[in-house]
Amino acid sequence: MATTVTHVETVRGPVPTSELGVTLMHEHVFVLTPDSQNNWSDEWDEEEKVAEAVEKLRALVEVGVRTIVDPTVDGLGRDVRRIARVNESVPELNIVPATGLYTYADVPGFFALRGPGALPGLPDPLVELFVRDVTEGIQGTGIKAAFFKCAIDHHGLTAGVERVLRAVAQAHAETGAPIMVHNRPADDTMAEVRRVLGEEGVEPRHVLLAHVGDSPDVDLLSRYAEEGFLLGMDRFGIDAVLPFDQRVETVAELCRRGYSSRLVLAHDASCYIDWIQPDLKPALPNWHYLHIHNDVLPELRARGVTDEQIDEMLVANPRAWFERR
Numbered sequence: 001m002a003t004t005v006t007h008v009e010t011v012r013g014p015v016p017t018s019e020l021g022v023t024l025m026h027e028h029v030f031v032l033t034p035d036s037q038n039n040w041s042d043e044w045d046e047e048e049k050v051a052e053a054v055e056k057l058r059a060l061v062e063v064g065v066r067t068i069v070d071p072t073v074d075g076l077g078r079d080v081r082r083i084a085r086v087n088e089s090v091p092e093l094n095i096v097p098a099t100g101l102y103t104y105a106d107v108p109g110f111f112a113l114r115g116p117g118a119l120p121g122l123p124d125p126l127v128e129l130f131v132r133d134v135t136e137g138i139q140g141t142g143i144k145a146a147f148f149k150c151a152i153d154h155h156g157l158t159a160g161v162e163r164v165l166r167a168v169a170q171a172h173a174e175t176g177a178p179i180m181v182h183n184r185p186a187d188d189t190m191a192e193v194r195r196v197l198g199e200e201g202v203e204p205r206h207v208l209l210a211h212v213g214d215s216p217d218v219d220l221l222s223r224y225a226e227e228g229f230l231l232g233m234d235r236f237g238i239d240a241v242l243p244f245d246q247r248v249e250t251v252a253e254l255c256r257r258g259y260s261s262r263l264v265l266a267h268d269a270s271c272y273i274d275w276i277q278p279d280l281k282p283a284l285p286n287w288h289y290l291h292i293h294n295d296v297l298p299e300l301r302a303r304g305v306t307d308e309q310i311d312e313m314l315v316a317n318p319r320a321w322f323e324r325r
């Protein structure tokens, strides 16, 4: 039965979709490796990191961003209680939380010998856990996940990646919450995503193909847009993977071809990420939350992208993705 969703779950509770406003569709607050942090690192100072996050998110609010969609799940160090602490001090910003599992290869050891990992044919506990995050809340907080996140990268469709993709699809079938998939467009991982999710009965309009903006192949991206997928032009600032000029031109060309209703924008940035050696971070000077507003939008306008198209990418398309059932 088709129903219209009018609210999106956020860290601070449900928000009318009409109030999401300018939305960056893929931003982390923290990306952490808790086990390694606990064992090896002296970088983490809880009070300091929370205060830094508050400051960086306030700067986002000041340029007019009302919502960030945060796909931090198991595998990326999700702790929604910490995000709630941050959000308390930036109440003007909606932070949309996710559930799911982020792996390029195997499921975490915790799941290796549970469900179908223990005995083929057993139901996958991942499905029930993902559904619980959406319907009851995350980590016992009552904060509900608004969407699912999973990944496929250079290893391709491993057994672990396929298990997570299918679990996400089944949790989507139960809840209707949409699905964001991390991709490696250089390998066209999107083809496997389309096949597996298609076999599970997931419609493309519910699927955001994240990171496809890492590719300048406009013909390839146009085909996925044509099929109804939402395309994540969501790594602005990661210029070492694809330079600024090509990222902007790819979006501009997709808009010229009439696909502005299929695009969303973001940086895939974070306030703190422990995956990168701290003294190497200056090599990515544009990789921060304000790059789109400071640099990308002016350049898109200069290349003929209209304010209406920018509004679609930042406001209407995120809203529609969360509203569809």
Ligand SMILES: [Zn+2]
Binding pocket: 026, 028, 071, 268
């Ligand atoms: Zn990400």
